[in-house]
Each structure stands twice: as structure tokens, then as C-alpha cells.
Amino acid sequence: MKYGRLLYSLLLALSISTVANAQEVVNDHMFHALPAAKNFSDFDSKGFLINQKRTFIVSAGMEYARVPHELWRERLLQLKRGGFNCVEVYTIWNFHEPTEGKFEFDGDQNLDQFLALVKETGLYSIVRVGPYYCAEWDQGGYPIWLRFKSGVRVREPNAEFEKYVNRFFDRLLPIVMKHQINKGGSVILVQLENEHPKGWGTDIPNDYFKHLQSKSLAMGMEVPYFFSGVHHATDPAGKGILDDPKRPNPWFSTEFWSVWYSQYGAKPTDAATYDRRTWKIIAHGGNGYNFYMAHGGSNFGYTNNDEDAASYDYGAAVGQAGDLRPIYYTFKRAGYFARSFQEILENSTDASAAYQYLTPDTTLKISARMSEAGTLIFLDNSTEKQLTKTITLKGLPPFTINLLPGEIHPIVHQFKLNNQVELNWGLSRIYSVIKQQNTTTLLVEANAGDPLYLNFITAGKAVIKSTIHVDDLKVTGNSITLNTVFKPADQPTLYLFKTGNQLVRILVMDKAATNKTWITAETGSEAIVTGVSYLGETKLSSTGFEGVATYPLAAAKDTHAMLYLENGIKNLIVAPVQDIKIDTLLSLTLWENKDASIFAASATNNGKWIASENPLQMGKNGNLTNSAWYRTKFNAPSTGKYTLQSDGGDRATVFVDGKLVTHWKIRSGELTLDLKKGTHDLGFFTAHDGRDKLAAYLGPITDIDKKGLSGITRIKKGGPFIATLDNWYFTAASDSIAIKNGPPLLDTLKTTKYKIGADVFKLKEGYGWFQTVVKAQPGLSILIISFKSTDENATLFINGKKVLRHEGWNIPFEYKITEPAILAKPIELSVFIENISNEGGIDQPVKINLMGTGTVLTGWKMKNGVDPEDTSVNWEILAGVDSLNGPQFYRSTFNQQKSANRYLVWRVHPYGMGHGSVWVNGHNLGRYPEKIGDIGLYIPEPWLKEGQNEILIYDEDGKNPSQVKITLESAASKISYQLKAQ
Missing domain, CATH: 2.60.120.260 (Galactose-binding domain-like)
Known part of the structure; x- marks a missing residue:
């Protein structure tokens, strides 16, 4: 990704390779909530306060614009199950006002419904209202019509730009403000602008920023807010020096770049790399982070910028098609830990110096966070090899810890679990602490052979409850100690003790088991489910528990699950799913063809042609697609080679007298044509692969990254002249x-x-x-x-x-x-x-x-390039040719049988095709070819029908679709089953 120089300097300075103290580089401050919202969402210098409780924000970047609305709830639930308590979203301008003055807030654009679902799912939200977004999205989110407004200068003090921003905000902001947390909604923070080269945090460098601020406040913004973002980087914690006595607000990263948009799926190193970078934030005083992206999604239609095609998978935790990557589980562990100990992390000071005595070995770095709620000590193995280290804590015998390469291992000290029990020392990896009314459950993760050590101090007499491993717990007065070596078993190893009316439950399991452990809350009660690959919707009541679970099609079946409630443990019945043969390839019927290159000839005037003296750049006529036709005439005074010069981009298929003669990269500036003496029809089919996202760009946008043909076009005999x-x-x-x-x-x-x-x-x-x-x-x-x-x-x-x-x-x-x-x-x-x-x-x-002077070509006509509904040409069975005369439409059908237990993910692979778009049942899947390899175009499950489905392809190069395939993506496909408590 190539940023503007000013922005690039800010972002590069935030990375580990450049500076240790990110906050010294760029303002990361936030504006406090207004009085009406202060008790609902606010902060102090130590941490966030949500509903007046210390809250560690574990946020997931997800764009509703890249996910069909039918899948919003499912994706949000996946994020919640992954330990997230918040989602961060853009409200992309050209997604909601693609045509000037016509606002779209229904269906996939129904922001009101999305934010309501966020609240219903039990998540918070951070809303980034723009009006600029970046996001590897077409024009960074600016509507195409904005390019052609006289006097507009974007992201600067400019009355014309602000006029159109105001009109958009008048429709957008009431929806966002309606969902502020103090009004019963999910919105806890608002971001104005995005990655502006002049102002981040609370910087207000000019009247443009003041305008956004005053407009948003006038529209009812009451929760905390900030400009542009804070601490954007692939490793936001850098060298881990996050404390700053001058900072009046928490340390937070609004864009922790987890993996990158140039990737699909997971690399073997991703999970470990970003696990470490996340724990660095937790261990060094960070108060939250937002993974950009936690779920990427798709660039449907023509929304991609020039760096992407249909996929915006990002290598994210939740894949484009909803599959869960290894990084999902590392984020889950870190998220649940940070939220379990948020009372410490959101009100802590650096206590690292007090714990350097633990080991003299300098290969093991030690940091600590201390607050009135307790202390967290972090052992950092920054090496690339496993370490086995003995540490000595005051008052305890020496303890051996096995540290994985790059692992940051937390130790918990003097943390109050409830009013009867304090976790005095937790030396093992505590995954999560779950409060279940009078029961407190500790999830502990360990590898085979790892020592286990937990020491508790109780207010009264402790009683060990009967378990298989009862001898591993030792009671000495008001002290209870678990001191043993972990041996994995089919079920989590269980330890129980009770003090007064408080029960403490310890579940120890290995990583494979924690991957299959989920926390769900219904009617105010927490429940823990183990042994399930993924836990979807659940229903917990006083009379029972029901749930829907899934496991990947390519994985082994789930066979045994357990439910841990406040007052008991139950076996869960795993409903069997019958094995059936699943075809991995869908059969396509004979392809039909409609010739879309007929518009090259002047005799064809179908469609809405616009006349102009000089060619108008694409989009000037309101065209929201990625292609356009241009036509004019030229009288060649003699036979020979001619050179034509025009401005614009990206590609053109060139026709002379209705016949395809060449392909042209418009940005080269000139085109060579061999012409005979006489008058000729010149036709140009132009297409582009997405507009620049205009990162860090300020000023007029009319002539930036023009598409199609534009401006004065000349032709002259001879050349080339450039x-x-x-x-x-x-x-x-x-x-x-x-x-x-x-x-x-x-x-x-x-x-x-x-x-x-x-x-x-x-x-x-x-x-x-x-x-x-x-x-x-x-x-x-x-x-x-x-x-x-x-x-x-x-x-x-x-x-x-x-x-x-x-x-x-x-x-x-x-x-x-x-x-x-x-x-x-x-x-x-x-x-x-x-x-x-x-x-x-x-x-x-x-x-x-x-060139000097040449003949100026005038008398131009222009029309949109994509018009599948044009009735002037009939569909015909495709003849067996490799490539046709310019852009073509193709269609076929396929059958898909749906099953209540099987969620199958299908992808269209445009093998043998050139550049183009694919529709399934009228839904535009996006652009091909992909820029990240042969992954195929994802077909969202709600867009498929039982029985017959239609596929339509518009190939701009006229390539034959005979090699196109629709294949099963087994990694994202899954089997669902019902769970019930016995």
C-alpha cells in the first residue's frame, strides 16, 4: 500500500521498526463525552469507562458494506464468540449516496438495522463516519458524482465540499446518534475523518475539522470522539513503551493491521506473529485495540479500488466466507484474558521494576501492570525458540515455566475473584475468568507436561469438592494451592472448592480443547460449552439449554460436549449428522452469449448515448459501473500510420469501422492506428479495475485518476510522439x-x-x-x-x-x-x-x-458499458470459439440442493476469462481477475436458491467461458447440528 507522504510518515512512525513511543509522533487524544453520555461512555487517563465500569475494548473491524445483510448476525456472533466486545465500522459515503441526492439505507445499506443487531448481539460499536474512509474502497468512499462538482476541494476548508458533506451527514448522523449507548444503543466512540495528513486525535488544524466537529455535535453526538484514528500500525505497541503521563486518555489502536489485504487465507506464521503483537499491547499498558480487519468480506459490484478485486479477505480471523482461521483462536485467547482482567488493565501503572527479581536471565523480559484490583506480570520470550525457565517469587518455591517461541506469558497476582476468594498467584496460563453468579470459573490452558500452579487466599474456611483429581488441591489454613503437572484428557480436568456461598471451578485443558470452548450468556446467566468446534445461536433458560453448533466440512466430527452452568455440569447431546456424498463441482448448462460489442459501430444507437464535443471521463454521465463506450468519426486525408492522443485510464478495446483492431493502455497517452484514406468510425470500449483510494489527497478530485477517455483528443499522421x-x-x-x-x-x-x-x-x-x-x-x-x-x-x-x-x-x-x-x-x-x-x-x-498540433476529434458520443438488459441483441447458444469480437455477456444455469445441516460455500473460478464481473441470481459478486491468486469469487449463501440458479458473466475481453467452474470451498463449508442438555 502506498500512502501519501505525510500520512505515510505518520503510519510508518507508528510501526515497531521506526519508533518506540508512538504517542510522541502523532496526537492520540480523544474528546470526552458530553454530560448526557458521561455515565455511559467516557474515559480517564488510565482506561475506558463503559456504563461506569472499567472496560478493555477488544474491537473487531468489520464493514457491513462488504457483507450481505442476511449474514450480518452470523458474522457478528462469530466475532462475539471470538472474544470481541466491540465492532468498528465505516459508513462509506458512496455506498449510501451512489447517485447524488438519492440516499440508500435499506437492505445491505440498512445501517440502522446493522447497529441494532450489534446491540442485540451484545457488542459495542465504534462508528467512523468519514466523510473520507480509504479502506481500499473505490475513490476512498467519495461518490463518483462529487468528482464533477465545480469548486469542490476535498478534505480542506471548502464551502462546496462541506455543503455536500452536510447533506450526507443530515441523513447519516441521525442514524448513528440514535444508536449511541446513552440512548440505549451500542455506539461508544465516533471517529470523524480518517487518516488525514494534517489532523489526528484532537488536532483541529483548520476550519474543515472545526466544521466536522460542530456539525456532528449539532446533530447530537454525545459519546467520546476523535479525528482520523489513533495508533495505526501492523505492530502498534512497537517497543512496548506505551505509558505517557501527559496522555489524558487511554492508549488505543483504531487500526491494528492484522495480516493485510493482499492475502487470502492464513500463512503458517500469522497466528504466532499477531498473537505476540496483541499481547505486547496488553502487557505494556494498552487499553484496547481494533483489529483491521477481523472480518474482511467482499468488494461486491464495483466497490473495489485499484489494489483489489472481489476479495477483501485480508487473511482475517473470520474469512471472507465465514471460516475461522488459526489467528481467530489466538485473538480469542487474548481478548478473553484482557476482558477478564480489565479491572487491572484499565486502571494500571507500570510495575515492571518491582518484578525484575523473578529471574536474572536477561533473555526473559519482564513487565508488570499494577492497580488496586491486582497485578499482572508478563514473562516475555522474545526469542524464536522455546525456553524453559525457573522463576522465583517471594514466598513461593521456585517454579518452572515452559515458554513457546515469542510467547508473552501472564502471571496473575492478588486478583479478587469474588468477595470470598483472591487469586494470590496464578502462574499457569489463565485463559479466562467467568463470573457465573455465585460460581467463578477459571479456564486454564496448558500443554502436556506443563507445571500447574494456582494459589488462592480465602476469607473463610475452604472446602474441596469431590473431583477425580482432588489430591492435586492442598488446603493450608486460608490458602488453597493447585500444584501438579498437566496431563491432557478427553475432557477438561476439573477442580472445585467452595468458601461460604462462593464456588470456584477450575477447568484445565490444552490448546485444542480451548479452541473448542465457548462462553455464552442468556438471560443474564453465563454458560460455558466445551467440545464444540463452533457454537452458534443458543437458548439458555431455567428449564434447559439448546444450541446450534457447527464443525468444518473438512474436519472431524464433534462427538462429545459439556455444559458448565453456575450450579452444575451437564452432558450435551450431540445430534448425529448423516454422512452423504457432496459434489465438489456444480454442473453448468450450455452457455448462452449476447454480443456486447455491437456498440462499436455507428449504425448502433441503442442505449442512452450522451453527445459532447470532447470525450467525457467515465462517470460524468452518472455511470456507476466500471466501463463505458465512446464513439466518434475521423476523416484520414491519406493512407498511413496515425497516432491518437487522449487522456484518461485504464484500458480500451479499439474498433475501427466496427472491427476490433487493438487493445490500448490509455495511460500511455497515445495509440497507433493504421488507417486507409477516408472517413472512419472510431469506437472505444473502456474499462477500469477500480479507482484510486486517494489516501492523503487534499484538493480537487476531478482530474485525479481519470477513467475512460477525457479532454481534448488529437490525431496526427506519424508518431509516436510521446x-x-x-x-x-x-x-x-x-x-x-x-x-x-x-x-x-x-x-x-x-x-x-x-x-x-x-x-x-x-x-x-x-x-x-x-x-x-x-x-x-x-x-x-x-x-x-x-x-x-x-x-x-x-x-x-x-x-x-x-x-x-x-x-x-x-x-x-x-x-x-x-x-x-x-x-x-x-x-x-x-x-x-x-x-x-x-x-x-x-x-x-x-x-x-x-505532437505539437494535430486534428482535434470532436462529435463524441458516450454510453455505459454494462447493459445486460439491452433487448436489441438476443441470447444465443455460444458457438465454440476461443475469443469473440470485444466485450460479451454469457449466461448459464446450475442446480444447487440445500440442506438444513450443510452450509456449503461455492466459488466461481473464471478460468480462461479476461477482465470482468460475475452475477449470480442478479447479485454482482465483484471483479475478476483476483489480485491475490486463484481463489474464485465467493457466492454468499443467501444469494443461492434451492434448485436452479443463474450465472451471468460480463467479460470485457470477450474470452470464452468454457473453462469456468463453480467449486466447493471445503475449508469454509460446514456441518451444523443441534445441542441439547441431558
Whole structure:
């Protein structure tokens, strides 16, 4: 991912490789709640306070825009089961106002319903209202129509931009504010803007930020809020120095990048890598985190940006199709631990110095967090090998701990479990503490052969309850100690003791068993279920327990489950599921074809064509798809090679007189055509793979990342006329004042050679001259010098004279030379670059255009490229050809038999196809080809019907669909069964 330079410097500075103290780099403060919400969601310098209770926020990034609404509840429940207590979402602008003034808040866009489900599921929410989002989403969330509004400058103090933001916020914010926690909803925090290069946290650098703030407050925002985000990084804790006496609020990461959007599925190292990075936050004073993403989802329709296609799987804990990855279980452990001990973690100070005595071995790093609620000590094995270490705690015998590579092992000290029992020392891995009214259950995880040690202090006489392993518990006065070695068994090892009316239950199990252990709450009662691969919906009442459970199709069946209630343990009946043969490939009927390239010829005027003098960039006509047709005429005065020049992007299929002649990368700027003398119909089918997300971009967006054809289009005999400027040289400058003296003398023998894209500033602020010589062009009427991007601010000199000043990165600009005297001689081109941060230089090729004058093509017509409902062409059985004449529609059908016990996940693999989109039963699955390998396009289960289903493909290259397959994804498919208490 390539960010804007300013933003990139902030984000890079947050990573472990750059700084230890992230808070020294960027403002991470938050605005307090208004009085109306203060008792519901607020904070102090030590932690978050939700409903006046210390609360560790374990948040899951999930975009409802990337999940069909029929699956929202299921995905939210998966996150809740995974130890999360919160979800973080974007309210993407162009998802809700794709067409100007027409707001969509129903179906998949029903934010009101989504936030209600979050509350119903028992989760909190953090809502990021924008109006910019990034998110690897088309245009970063800006509606396409906004590009063409005169005077709009995005993310700056700009009345026109704010006018449209206000209109959107007038519809969006009432929904969000309705669901604030103080109004009975789930929303505990609001983020304004996103990853802005000028303001994070509580920074308000200009009136644009003030406007967002005042508008949101006027619309009823009462919960705490902040700007842009805080502590975005792939390892937010860095070197683990998170305490800051100057910070008035908790430490929190709103984007803890867990894995990345360029990945599908899990790598073997993901779970361990991100487990460690999560525990670093817990161990060093962090008060919460949001995994971006915990569930990625899909870029349905044309919502992807130019870095993605249909999948936004992200390698996340919950996969695109709902499968649970190994990282899910590591997040689950960390989340449940942090929430179990939130009374300490949300009100703690650094007590590391007091516990360095535990071991003299410096390979084992020790940190500690202390509060009135108790102390947590963390043993950090930062090495890549397993360590067995003996530690000595005051008052206890030496204790041996086995530490896995990279593991951060918590020790609990003086933590009150209830009003009768204190956990004095918990040296074993405590997974979770569950309060079940008068029963407190400790889940402890251990590997075979691990020592177990838990020591409790009781207020009264303790009585050991009868268990198989009763001899492992020792009572000495008011002290109870579990001291043994763990031996895995088919069921969790159970220990029980009682003091007064308080029962303490200890369940010890290995990692495989904790993976199959779930906590559920119904009617205010907590229940623990073990032995289940995944626990879905449950119903717990005074008379019984029922639940729906699943196990992966590719895994072994669940065979035995247990239910742990406050006052008893029950066997759960696992309803048997009959084995049946499941086909892994769906059979497709004969493909039908509809020719979508008929619009290349001027004789075809079907559809809504828009006339204009010059071609209009895609989207100007309200086109929300990724393709468009353009047509015009040209009278070639003689036979020969012609060069056509136009602006825009990305791809074009070019037709002359209705016949496909070539394919063209529009960004190259020019196209070569062999034409006979006479008048010709020129047709262009253009398509793109997603718009840039405009990260860190400020200013007008009309001409940024244009698609289709755009602007004045010329054609001239001969060519090519565009060339890349090579032979650059670099001279460093000491400061910005050097520009006043003008460019240095260009001596190519003494000056350093420079390669475009190289970082001469070594990731630091700096200044320098970049110089080259353009050959003389006598007789040329105009020379255009085009820069795609300089990093960052650039001042242009021609023959030593300043001619242009440009600010910003990743913004194209050009300069035109028309003076005959200058063109008649070699031209010395000098560029003074001011690099604000990180890498710098000329980061994209510089081109010159030598066309001069040419025939301007006018009389253009334009229409949308995707029109499957066009009735002017009939569907026909596809003939056996490899590739047809330009873009084509194809359709087929397949049968799918649904089963109450089987949730099968199917993917469309567009083998043999070019670029395009796929619909199933009218639902657009998104774009292909995927950029992350052969994974296929996910078909959400609710979009499939019992019996016959239709698949429709629009292939922009006209490739034959004979190799297309719909295959079963066994990793995400699952078997469901009923659970009942005996």
C-alpha cells in the first residue's frame, strides 16, 4: 500500500521498526463525552469507562458494506464468540449516496438495522463516519458524482465540499446518534475523518475539522470522539513503551493491521506473529485495540479500488466466507484474558521494576501492570525458540515455566475473584475468568507436561469438592494451592472448592480443547460449552439449554460436549449428522452469449448515448459501473500510420469501422492506428479495475485518476510522439533557501546520475536539484512536459528560469513550452524538490509530448458499458470459439440442493476469462481477475436458491467461458447440528 507522504510518515512512525513511543509522533487524544453520555461512555487517563465500569475494548473491524445483510448476525456472533466486545465500522459515503441526492439505507445499506443487531448481539460499536474512509474502497468512499462538482476541494476548508458533506451527514448522523449507548444503543466512540495528513486525535488544524466537529455535535453526538484514528500500525505497541503521563486518555489502536489485504487465507506464521503483537499491547499498558480487519468480506459490484478485486479477505480471523482461521483462536485467547482482567488493565501503572527479581536471565523480559484490583506480570520470550525457565517469587518455591517461541506469558497476582476468594498467584496460563453468579470459573490452558500452579487466599474456611483429581488441591489454613503437572484428557480436568456461598471451578485443558470452548450468556446467566468446534445461536433458560453448533466440512466430527452452568455440569447431546456424498463441482448448462460489442459501430444507437464535443471521463454521465463506450468519426486525408492522443485510464478495446483492431493502455497517452484514406468510425470500449483510494489527497478530485477517455483528443499522421525523459542528474541542496540562487551548473561528468523512483533523501526531510536536457525541437509549435508525480513539492526551471511551482505528492501536473526560440535549442530542465518526510525524489517517469498540433476529434458520443438488459441483441447458444469480437455477456444455469445441516460455500473460478464481473441470481459478486491468486469469487449463501440458479458473466475481453467452474470451498463449508442438555 502506498500512502501519501505525510500520512505515510505518520503510519510508518507508528510501526515497531521506526519508533518506540508512538504517542510522541502523532496526537492520540480523544474528546470526552458530553454530560448526557458521561455515565455511559467516557474515559480517564488510565482506561475506558463503559456504563461506569472499567472496560478493555477488544474491537473487531468489520464493514457491513462488504457483507450481505442476511449474514450480518452470523458474522457478528462469530466475532462475539471470538472474544470481541466491540465492532468498528465505516459508513462509506458512496455506498449510501451512489447517485447524488438519492440516499440508500435499506437492505445491505440498512445501517440502522446493522447497529441494532450489534446491540442485540451484545457488542459495542465504534462508528467512523468519514466523510473520507480509504479502506481500499473505490475513490476512498467519495461518490463518483462529487468528482464533477465545480469548486469542490476535498478534505480542506471548502464551502462546496462541506455543503455536500452536510447533506450526507443530515441523513447519516441521525442514524448513528440514535444508536449511541446513552440512548440505549451500542455506539461508544465516533471517529470523524480518517487518516488525514494534517489532523489526528484532537488536532483541529483548520476550519474543515472545526466544521466536522460542530456539525456532528449539532446533530447530537454525545459519546467520546476523535479525528482520523489513533495508533495505526501492523505492530502498534512497537517497543512496548506505551505509558505517557501527559496522555489524558487511554492508549488505543483504531487500526491494528492484522495480516493485510493482499492475502487470502492464513500463512503458517500469522497466528504466532499477531498473537505476540496483541499481547505486547496488553502487557505494556494498552487499553484496547481494533483489529483491521477481523472480518474482511467482499468488494461486491464495483466497490473495489485499484489494489483489489472481489476479495477483501485480508487473511482475517473470520474469512471472507465465514471460516475461522488459526489467528481467530489466538485473538480469542487474548481478548478473553484482557476482558477478564480489565479491572487491572484499565486502571494500571507500570510495575515492571518491582518484578525484575523473578529471574536474572536477561533473555526473559519482564513487565508488570499494577492497580488496586491486582497485578499482572508478563514473562516475555522474545526469542524464536522455546525456553524453559525457573522463576522465583517471594514466598513461593521456585517454579518452572515452559515458554513457546515469542510467547508473552501472564502471571496473575492478588486478583479478587469474588468477595470470598483472591487469586494470590496464578502462574499457569489463565485463559479466562467467568463470573457465573455465585460460581467463578477459571479456564486454564496448558500443554502436556506443563507445571500447574494456582494459589488462592480465602476469607473463610475452604472446602474441596469431590473431583477425580482432588489430591492435586492442598488446603493450608486460608490458602488453597493447585500444584501438579498437566496431563491432557478427553475432557477438561476439573477442580472445585467452595468458601461460604462462593464456588470456584477450575477447568484445565490444552490448546485444542480451548479452541473448542465457548462462553455464552442468556438471560443474564453465563454458560460455558466445551467440545464444540463452533457454537452458534443458543437458548439458555431455567428449564434447559439448546444450541446450534457447527464443525468444518473438512474436519472431524464433534462427538462429545459439556455444559458448565453456575450450579452444575451437564452432558450435551450431540445430534448425529448423516454422512452423504457432496459434489465438489456444480454442473453448468450450455452457455448462452449476447454480443456486447455491437456498440462499436455507428449504425448502433441503442442505449442512452450522451453527445459532447470532447470525450467525457467515465462517470460524468452518472455511470456507476466500471466501463463505458465512446464513439466518434475521423476523416484520414491519406493512407498511413496515425497516432491518437487522449487522456484518461485504464484500458480500451479499439474498433475501427466496427472491427476490433487493438487493445490500448490509455495511460500511455497515445495509440497507433493504421488507417486507409477516408472517413472512419472510431469506437472505444473502456474499462477500469477500480479507482484510486486517494489516501492523503487534499484538493480537487476531478482530474485525479481519470477513467475512460477525457479532454481534448488529437490525431496526427506519424508518431509516436510521446517519449520518456531519461538521463537525470541530482545535486543535493542544504536547505530551501538554495532555490533563490537558481539551478546549479549541470556538469554531467561531475554530477550524480539519478534513476527515476530512487530515494535520494534516505527517508528524511531534504532538498535537491534534479536536472536533465531535452533535445532541441526546431519547428515544433508546442512541447508538453508531463509529471505524473514528484515527491513532494516541486519548482520547475527552464534554462535557469523559474516557470512553475507545484505542491503535493501523487498529483499529475504539466508545463507547456510554446516559444520558438526556446524550442529551437537544447532545453535544460531543472526541478527543485522539497522532501517533507520519508522517501523523496521524482517517483514516476517524466514524459514529453512532441505532437505539437494535430486534428482535434470532436462529435463524441458516450454510453455505459454494462447493459445486460439491452433487448436489441438476443441470447444465443455460444458457438465454440476461443475469443469473440470485444466485450460479451454469457449466461448459464446450475442446480444447487440445500440442506438444513450443510452450509456449503461455492466459488466461481473464471478460468480462461479476461477482465470482468460475475452475477449470480442478479447479485454482482465483484471483479475478476483476483489480485491475490486463484481463489474464485465467493457466492454468499443467501444469494443461492434451492434448485436452479443463474450465472451471468460480463467479460470485457470477450474470452470464452468454457473453462469456468463453480467449486466447493471445503475449508469454509460446514456441518451444523443441534445441542441439547441431558
